[in-house]
Structures are given as structure tokens and as C-alpha cells.
Amino acid sequence: MELRLARRAVAVAAVLGASVGLTLALGAPAQADTPVVTLEQPAPAAVAPAGTTGTADTVQPYFDFRTTGPLDNVEATLTIDATQLATIAHVTFSDNCTVTQYVATCDEWLYDPQGSSSTVGAGTQMTIEALPGATVGSAADYTVSGTSDGATIVGAQGSVEIGGPAYSQGQPKNLTGLAVGSVVTVPARFTNIGDRPADSTQVLLMASPGLGFTKHYANCEYSTDDSSTEVEEALCTIPGQVLPGERAAVSPAPRVRVESSAYYTYLDTMIAPTGDAGIRSTTASRQWTQGTGDELTLKVITPGTATDAPSGTVALAMTGEHSDYRSASLQADNTADFAVTGDSATAAQGDTVTMHFSMANNGPATIFYRSGDTMAVTASIPPGTHVVSSSSNCRRTSGSAYTCYGASIITPAGTVADFSITLQVDQVIPGAQGSVAMAWSPDGSYRPPFDTDASDDSAALTLN
CATH class of the missing domain: 2.60.40.10 (Immunoglobulins)
Incomplete structure (x- = not known):
């Protein structure tokens, strides 16, 4: 299995500055509305000689870019010159590349329609494997450059060593x-x-x-x-x-x-x-x-x-x-008491009404769901109404039920998340009652051990 260079779920990248002297700007001069797409300098790579236990036989540098403007499937050509690198390593390229004398010409499409991503990933890959007998400690460079009719491509240079600590x-x-x-x-x-x-x-x-x-x-x-x-x-x-x-x-x-x-x-x-x-x-x-x-x-x-x-x-x-x-x-060994508040309102048939509700962590513990989950509540609207709009942190999940989410996977004690749903009254039903409740689980069969007080886990949304 080919392994990418990163040894953890952390992107290793630094934009190459002009002071380094390695930036390669190729293609026609940029127009005012032409985005400049800059390759982040690949992190230095080390590849183990064959047979080294517990280490990867191959590495793949990341080719990630930053852009100054939107990219809507911009067609580009990347050129990777691995002539020096081939003296110490066996180098292969992905199927979108044509290789002549250790120089790869690769068809690439760059996509970031908003121009707002932290990085723009490339499909081009280069796989590096140490040559038999390559001297431990030897090193070589490779260069990446590019051209495009829809962008100015700025390249960079990477380096590879044979062997290393681990x-x-x-x-x-x-x-x-x-x-x-x-x-x-x-x-x-x-x-x-x-x-x-x-x-x-x-x-x-x-x-x-x-x-x-x-x-x-x-x-x-x-x-x-x-x-x-x-x-x-x-x-x-x-x-x-x-x-x-x-x-x-x-x-x-x-x-x-x-x-x-x-x-x-x-x-x-x-x-x-x-x-x-x-x-x-x-x-x-x-x-x-x-x-x-x-x-x-x-x-x-x-x-x-x-x-x-x-x-x-x-x-x-x-x-x-x-x-x-x-x-x-x-x-x-600690607790955190999550509580919800509901709302009540009066409205005539055909009117719209906004109902406000909230979720609070009364502490003392901060709840951190490392899986990426956020604390949430489920809101069911009162009968005789339909939803016109809701706050941005709420979305419809099924039928008349909406799930509303906290802002972060970290919920410190004292945090209050506010929500709202705007309803139109189709039929006046005295005492029409919806509800808001902690969304501990989809079917309500689970509640976390840190919250031992269930009395404040739900509240009414009452209309008329």
C-alpha cells in the first residue's frame, strides 16, 4: 500500500516565500482577474532503505496549493523534474502523468469555486522508493512547476533523504x-x-x-x-x-x-x-x-x-x-447538567410567530466530544402550524422535527445556545403544544452518564 508522506492527521505545509529563492512562476503574466495558484513547499521527505522494520518502503509528498481566487475546474499542466532524485530513488507517478527521462508531465484540474479553501489538493502523485544500495544519509531534490490558461501556477522544490530517525x-x-x-x-x-x-x-x-x-x-x-x-x-x-x-x-x-x-x-x-x-x-x-x-x-x-x-x-x-x-x-468523575428552555406565544390564523428556545450547560464540567459531535436539541413544532424559517443552527431532520446544534464540539460550563423557529398558523388550536428536548440519541433511549438530572432535559413550545 502506498503511503503518503504525512505521519499523522496533520497537513505538513508551509508556503514558500520569495526569500527562499526556490519559487518558479511559469506561464504568461497574471492578469488582474487571473488567480495565482501557489504550491505549498513539500515537506522534506525521508525514505527508508528496503527491509527497515516498522517504517514505510515508499513515501508520497503532498502537492497542495493555495489560490488567490476562484478555480472552477481549471485545467493545468504540472511538470515534475525528478532527474536528481532518480540518482538515489526509484520514482513513479500517477496515471495522469507522461514520463520522459525522469521528467513527468501531468494533466491536472484545480477546483475551488469559492477561492476560499485553506488548500487545493492535486490529483497528481509521486511515489518514492530508495534504490538498492543507496547510501544512508544521501539526499537529492526535485522541482515542481506548472502552466495553465486559467491561472498562474507558482511551483516549488522538494527534497528527499535516504534513511532517518523514527x-x-x-x-x-x-x-x-x-x-x-x-x-x-x-x-x-x-x-x-x-x-x-x-x-x-x-x-x-x-x-x-x-x-x-x-x-x-x-x-x-x-x-x-x-x-x-x-x-x-x-x-x-x-x-x-x-x-x-x-x-x-x-x-x-x-x-x-x-x-x-x-x-x-x-x-x-x-x-x-x-x-x-x-x-x-x-x-x-x-x-x-x-x-x-x-x-x-x-x-x-x-x-x-x-x-x-x-x-x-x-x-x-x-x-x-x-x-x-x-x-x-x-x-x-464529574457531572454536567444540560437544560433546555421553551417558549409560549399567541397568534391568529394566517399569522407568523417566532418561537425562541435554548440549550445551556449548567456545569460544572466542560463537555468535549472528540468524535466531532456537537450538543443538540430536537424541536417538534405545535400542531396546526408549519415552519416558515429557522435559525441557521437548526435544520429539519424528519416530519415536523428540527435538530438544532451548539456552535462547537467543546461546550464549557455556562455556555448557552439560542435557537428560533418561525411558524405560520394554519389552524388555531387552543393549547397547541410542541416540544424541545436534549437530543441525547435518535430514539431517546440513551442519556449520558455525566448528566444525572433529567428534569430539565425538555420543555414545551406552546401556542395559543
């Missing part, structure tokens, strides 16, 4: 029933299963809402963002060579406090050689403050094997159960 991290235990106010230790251990050492290591700790670090270290930077699913992060740089085969642990092991807002919480950990593109991309948008005090270190559990191979900063892609990214689920 930090396979152990999976920490998931814990439940944690007392609010308690402190939890989450060991972070890894093994360099690659074929090259790393001269230093970076550890990125990401705490979700409800967790807080108990100590800060002088060789770590810290970032807080209350609106993020990773409300607090620590990025630590630890000097010292990590040899192939070495097994090490972050020392002291990370410790987090279970706060009063905790329920579903997570501590995510990425461990990689310093300079790793994945960590760099993940942390680029945050603001950081240097820590003080003691320094975080690595404790060697099993020594590695000395090698003549040069140190590397570009990590190998890993396969199977091997990964440099792990997540510990830490569930607190």
Missing part, C-alpha cells in the same frame, strides 16, 4: 474515574526504530480542556488557547543524541491536574527529532512563552547502537502500530 512512541494507558483536583502521571516513552541518530529531541504535549500542567520547565515553551481543543500545549527541546535502537522516556514523566471543568479529557503527545516538519506545522499558529526552572530530560531505558550514518532531522514514515503521536484518554 520515534515509535508507546501507547499510554487510558484512565477513567479520575477525581477532580487529582494529579495524573502519563509516561511518555519511545524507541528510535530508524537507521539514523537524531542529535536532539522535541516533545509536544497537548492538553485538552479540563487538564493543566502541574510544572513548567526551562527548556519548554508554553501556549494557552481557551478556544482550542488543545487548551494548553508544551513544546520541549531536549539536547542529546538518540541512537538507532535506543529506548528512552521523558523524565520526569508528564503530569497534569484534573480541573473542575474536566470530563472527557485527553493528553496528546508527539515526540520527534528536533526540526521535524510535523511538529513545526502543528505549533506554527500559536503564541509561546518560555518556561523557567528545572529542565526536562530523556532517561535512557535501553541503549542504542552506534552507527557511521549521519544524524537526521527528517523522520521516516512509520507503518502498522508504530507512530510518533499518541493520545491518553483521561476521564474525570
